[in-house]
Amino acid sequence: MRRFFTDSVTWVSALSGLLLASAFPRPDFPLVAWFGLVPLILVMRQRPFKSGFVAGLVFFVAVLYWVNIVMTSYGHLPLALSLVLYLLLAGYLALFWGTATWAACRLKEFKNYSFALTLPVLWVALEFLREFALTGFPWATLGYSQQGWLTVIQSADLFGVYGVSFLLVLTNVALGECLLTWKQKLSRPFPLRPLLTAIVLVCLNYGYGHWCLSQNLDDRPDQLRTVVVQGNIPQDLKWHPDNQLHTVQVYRDLSLRAERDVATDLLIWPEAALPFYFQDGGKLSESVLSLTDETGAALLFGGPAYRRETEKVTYLNSAFLLSAEKKRLGRSDKIHLVPFGEYVPLGRFLPFINKLVVGIGDFSPGDIKPLPLNGHHLGVLVCYEVVFPELAREYVRQGSDLLVNITNDAWFGDSSAPWQHLAMARFRAIENRVWVARAANTGVSAFISPSGIILQQSQLFEASYLTAKVGLGARPGFYTRMGDLVPSAFLLVCVVWLIQTRRRFI
Numbered sequence: 376m377r378r379f380f381t382d383s384v385t386w387v388s389a390l391s392g393l394l395l396a397s398a399f400p401r402p403d404f405p406l407v408a409w410f411g412l413v414p415l416i417l418v419m420r421q422r423p424f425k426s427g428f429v430a431g432l433v434f435f436v437a438v439l440y441w442v443n444i445v446m447t448s449y450g451h452l453p454l455a456l457s458l459v460l461y462l463l464l465a466g467y468l469a470l471f472w473g474t475a476t477w478a479a480c481r482l483k484e485f486k487n488y489s490f491a492l493t494l495p496v497l498w499v500a501l502e503f504l505r506e507f508a509l510t511g512f513p514w515a516t517l518g519y520s521q522q523g524w525l526t527v528i529q530s531a532d533l534f535g536v537y538g539v540s541f542l543l544v545l546t547n548v549a550l551g552e553c554l555l556t557w558k559q560k561l562s563r564p565f566p567l568r569p570l571l572t573a574i575v576l577v578c579l580n581y582g583y584g585h586w587c588l589s590q591n592l593d594d595r596p597d598q599l600r601t602v603v604v605q606g607n608i609p610q611d612l613k614w615h616p617d618n619q620l621h622t623v624q625v626y627r628d629l630s631l632r633a634e635r636d637v638a639t640d641l642l643i644w645p646e647a648a649l650p651f652y653f654q655d656g657g658k659l660s661e662s663v664l665s666l667t668d669e670t671g672a673a674l675l676f677g678g679p680a681y682r683r684e685t686e687k688v689t690y691l692n693s694a695f696l697l698s699a700e701k702k703r704l705g706r707s708d709k710i711h712l713v714p715f716g717e718y719v720p721l722g723r724f725l726p727f728i729n730k731l732v733v734g735i736g737d738f739s740p741g742d743i744k745p746l747p748l749n750g751h752h753l754g755v756l757v758c759y760e761v762v763f764p765e766l767a768r769e770y771v772r773q774g775s776d777l778l779v780n781i782t783n784d785a786w787f788g789d790s791s792a793p794w795q796h797l798a799m800a801r802f803r804a805i806e807n808r809v810w811v812a813r814a815a816n817t818g819v820s821a822f823i824s825p826s827g828i829i830l831q832q833s834q835l836f837e838a839s840y841l842t843a844k845v846g847l848g849a850r851p852g853f854y855t856r857m858g859d860l861v862p863s864a865f866l867l868v869c870v871v872w873l874i875q876t877r878r879r880f881i
Contacts, residue, residue, distance in 0.1 A: 392433030416551025425479035431472030491569030503862035526584035595846025649678035708741020
């Protein structure tokens with residue numbers, strides 16, 4: 376153990392993890408990601424797996440520190456247990472980094488494949504795999520570090536966030552190889568080909584970004600005057616029965632204030648805005664229905680739902696859409712649930728583990744169901760769903776003209792997590808060239824244009840509303856049509872590469 380911490384590889388690798396973490400919101404220094412991996416590149420041949428694992432562990436510990444807020448404040452776990460689970464999560468995610476560096480070094484040793492060829496492909500393939508493995512957790516994919524650099528991320532409509540990750544890793548490898556050559560006093564060939572390849576691809580990406588931003592990608596002939604309402608209801612009060620009337624009144628008052636300021640077509644309330652079963656009716660449900668009469672606007676809001684199947688009751692985390700005439704236009708149910716937040720995996724075998732959402736049993740997943748509104752369709756991504764590119768893409772493929780992200784980020788407290796969450800929503804707009812309206816209980820609420828511009832955004836922990844005219848209609852590009860074709864191909868290539876070294880395993 377002592378050798379582990381005194382080894383210089385450990386500290387140099389940890390430096391890469393810290394540098395890359397600083398590129399994400401917050402503090403949000405995107406330029407650092409273009410050289411943050413260089414220290415790791417310099418030492419990874421000495422300890423192929425350990426170097427990548429240490430860098431990944433430090434990175435995820437720094438980026439995901441807010442997990443402890445969720446587990447201690449709302450899961451009511453002891454701090455010591457929370458820290459153990461937090462480190463286990465970071466360690467699991469670091470395995471993907473360690474595998475990437477290990478495989479790249481193995482291919483270099485046994486097949487003499489250059490790092491510039493293998494590491495970007497391996498990195499992207501493993502990031503893509505992380506989107507699905509063990510229900511998936513694609514938080515802090517490397518490409519998200521560039522969310523504030525609009526010109527660089529326009530290529531997301533071609534290759535998604537993974538294309539940006541590929542460029543970042545390739546550039547880091549090229550710089551690292553140059554430094555290694557200089558360090559060894561030019562005793563090894565200068566990496567001209569990797570350097571030129573990185574320069575050409577970065578320039579092409581930058582040029583494509585400039586071209587996209589000059590194309591008026593945000594203009595749409597059909598527009599919807601939209602209001603997102605941020606109620607700022609404290610998480611510890613949200614599910615308390617005595618607070619239900621107050622919660623509804625907060626959202627009604629903010630909606631009526633917004634309607635007095637500007638004529639509105641659509642009001643959007645966040646996830647679980649109504650902490651009761653709207654479908655059961657009653658005075659609270661009626662007060663929500665009457666709001667559409669008072670404002671003359673359609674209303675989309677989040678709340679729990681259930682359906683009875685013979686003797687079984689299935690609970691759902693849902694979004695309801697009401698027309699301006701009080702008609703119920705439809706309900707969209709959350710598809711990708713948060714493990715241990717909305718359900719307990721293998722709950723039959725783990726009866727001693729409780730989930731974090733109080734007041735309701737385990738939720739069940741729904742299906743993709745765009746909601747109809749005046750000849751158009753809304754695709755609703757509930758909270759965590761916005762971090763999964765394939766869900767947003769499928770909503771657009773099924774005809775959604777506007778993506779709506781309703782969320783309750785009160786879980787995260789006053790941390791960088793709400794800003795990281797917003798960054799990922801930004802990519803969904805660019806990938807599908809569609810407007811995104813985001814309503815968050817405690818922030819950050821926002822309107823995001825198809826070019827990724829955040830027109831308006833709220834502050835954390837304030838009761839407020841935002842208004843904007845959002846365009847209706849997506850302009851699907853290569854990514855929407857073809858999906859994750861490139862990272863899927865990379866994953867296949869990685870399997871082939873490792874098969875080529877199979878004899879070395881025996």
